[in-house]
Amino acid sequence: MYRWFVRFQNMDRRWIFLGMAIAILLPMLSPSSASFSIDRPVRDIYEKVESLPPGSTVYISADFDPGSRPELEPFYRAVLHQLFGRDIKVVAGTLWASAPPLVLPILQEVAESHGKVYGTDWCFLGFKDGKELAIKAIGENIPKTFPTDFYQTPIEELPVAAGFKQLKDFNLLILVSAGFPGIKAYVLQVQGQYDLKMVGATTAVSGPDYIPYYKAGQLLGLSAGMPGSAQYEKLVFLDAGTCSGFEKTFLNSESCVRAGHTWVKRPPKVMPERLLGIEALSVLNLGHLFIVGLIILGNLAFFVTRPKGVE
Amino acid sequence: MRTTLPLVITFIVGMIMLGEAFIPHWRYRVISENMFEWGLILAAAAFLLGLINLVQVNLPKVLRRETDWGYKAVMLVALVATLIVGFAGGADRLNNGEAYKWVFDFVFIPLNATMFALLAFYIASAAFRAFRARNIEATVLLVAAIVVMIGRVPIGEALSERLPTLVNWLMEVPNTAARRAIFVGAALGAIATGIRIILGIERSHLGGD
Numbered sequence: 065m066y067r068w069f070v071r072f073q074n075m076d077r078r079w080i081f082l083g084m085a086i087a088i089l090l091p092m093l094s095p096s097s098a099s100f101s102i103d104r105p106v107r108d109i110y111e112k113v114e115s116l117p118p119g120s121t122v123y124i125s126a127d128f129d130p131g132s133r134p135e136l137e138p139f140y141r142a143v144l145h146q147l148f149g150r151d152i153k154v155v156a157g158t159l160w161a162s163a164p165p166l167v168l169p170i171l172q173e174v175a176e177s178h179g180k181v182y183g184t185d186w187c188f189l190g191f192k193d194g195k196e197l198a199i200k201a202i203g204e205n206i207p208k209t210f211p212t213d214f215y216q217t218p219i220e221e222l223p224v225a226a227g228f229k230q231l232k233d234f235n236l237l238i239l240v241s242a243g244f245p246g247i248k249a250y251v252l253q254v255q256g257q258y259d260l261k262m263v264g265a266t267t268a269v270s271g272p273d274y275i276p277y278y279k280a281g282q283l284l285g286l287s288a289g290m291p292g293s294a295q296y297e298k299l300v301f302l303d304a305g306t307c308s309g310f311e312k313t314f315l316n317s318e319s320c321v322r323a324g325h326t327w328v329k330r331p332p333k334v335m336p337e338r339l340l341g342i343e344a345l346s347v348l349n350l351g352h353l354f355i356v357g358l359i360i361l362g363n364l365a366f367f368v369t370r371p372k373g374v375e
Numbered sequence: 376m377r378t379t380l381p382l383v384i385t386f387i388v389g390m391i392m393l394g395e396a397f398i399p400h401w402r403y404r405v406i407s408e409n410m411f412e413w414g415l416i417l418a419a420a421a422f423l424l425g426l427i428n429l430v431q432v433n434l435p436k437v438l439r440r441e442t443d444w445g446y447k448a449v450m451l452v453a454l455v456a457t458l459i460v461g462f463a464g465g466a467d468r469l470n471n472g473e474a475y476k477w478v479f480d481f482v483f484i485p486l487n488a489t490m491f492a493l494l495a496f497y498i499a500s501a502a503f504r505a506f507r508a509r510n511i512e513a514t515v516l517l518v519a520a521i522v523v524m525i526g527r528v529p530i531g532e533a534l535s536e537r538l539p540t541l542v543n544w545l546m547e548v549p550n551t552a553a554r555r556a557i558f559v560g561a562a563l564g565a566i567a568t569g570i571r572i573i574l575g576i577e578r579s580h581l582g583g584d
Contacts, residue, residue, distance in 0.1 A: 098529035131491030165479040194418035201411035
């Protein structure tokens with residue numbers, strides 16, 4: 065046994081790579097569903113969007129790249145479906161050079177699935193370099209920062225964006241951010257100065273960084289990583305509904321049932337073929353279990369072998 | 376003059392930007408808006424500067440056949456090819472069937488995603504080797520890490536309904552307290568550095584001491 069633990073501690077790391085690959089591939093090949101609850105910060109984003117009246121306009125800053133796409137795309141898609149499903153208009157832009165080819169096709173696809181028209185119901189302003197300076201600039205004067213949209217159409221000719229001079233003119237700011245420049249830069253540069261209403265979705269690794277902003281009320285909602293995205297998908301596509309007798313007062317499904325009322329499900333206007341975030345949770349399940357198992361076994365081996373001087 | 380002029384410009388621009396956060400008068404907004412515009416133009420120019428620098432540094436190494444010149448050649452070819460297909464595509468470059476879209480979808484996305492995905496394997500290996508309960512502090516870190524890793528996924532909730540609550544507490548109380556302390560410390564440091572730069576006490580950005 066002692067020798068086994070010594071060998072285990074010194075095993076070739078390629079065995080770990082192989083184990084990790086199996087832990088990731090198995091759930092992909094045979095996906096399973098698992099129940100999960102919704103965190104308060106994620107529900108806050110949903111409720112904030114639900115509270116917007118139809119015809120409102122939101123600004124989405126989609127700042128992510130292919131590396132962070134699996135974590136953020138499910139949220140991005142879900143929130144777009146929610147917005148267009150509620151006839152809310154969308155003006156989108158990005159501060160990441162690698163983002164436009166990624167975020168624009170998704171925006172086009174979701175908008176088309178809801179029958180929304182470019183220029184009237186949504187538009188894409190494209191990429192603007194300058195990082196924090198670009199944030200300050202759009203906080204102060206959008207037409208000056210983005211004189212044209214991605215297709216070089218003057219912004220005044222787009223009914224959806226015309227009349228919006230500053231970020232504070234939008235009903236809500238939705239930040240889908242994988243890092244810098246992103247949520248933190250928006251909070252530091254413009255949120256306090258213009259008292260903006262902002263919600264954010266970020267990667268799991270950045271999530272803990274932004275919790276202080278959520279707790280301080282600078283972010284009105286926060287979704288972190290794949291679990292956050294999956295929870296948002298669940299809210300938008302699986303759990304959406306109204307509490308009977310309380311149509312005008314928003315109650316979520318849990319509090320509705322707890323209060324003794326009936327939750328009437330409201331099917332989404334457009335149901336995607338796949339819910340990528342929820343599907344990915346089973347991968348995350350096994351991946352996390354594998355790492356935790358390795359850590360526990362590694363420590364067991366460490367304690368068994370330590371008295372004889374093996375570390 | 377070579378030192379004084381940049382210091383004067385730094386002082387004037389720094390003071391204007393400082394006032395921008397506190398003075399809502401429209402005349403002041405006009406000045407600050409122009410400042411932002413200049414900054415954005417400079418940022419765009421930096422892209423061009425980066426491009427020139429990249430070629431300047433790598434092209435001679437390729438021509439001299441220095442170590443790893445092949446990788447640098449691939450990088451330069453990719454750079455030129457992407458630029459050409461990007462400019463050629465114009466505003467339609469992201470439409471299906473366009474060469475730029477193809478390069479992005481079938482070269483950039485797989486490469487970028489692969490780099491990020493490799494983290495899963497290296498993190499598993501690093502966690503196995505480094506996470507050891509060698510002392511009290513390491514043990515606290517280890518236990519917190521395991522609780523968060525399990526509690527953030529559905530299996531944690533299946534094991535115990537209290538696990539997500541514990542994870543949320545860890546995130547919202549100890550994590551927030553520590554991060555706020557770091558944020559406040561960093562902010563005070565940034566204010567002090569900003570004042571030193573505006574007043575010309577800190578001059579390292581000018582290339583001096």
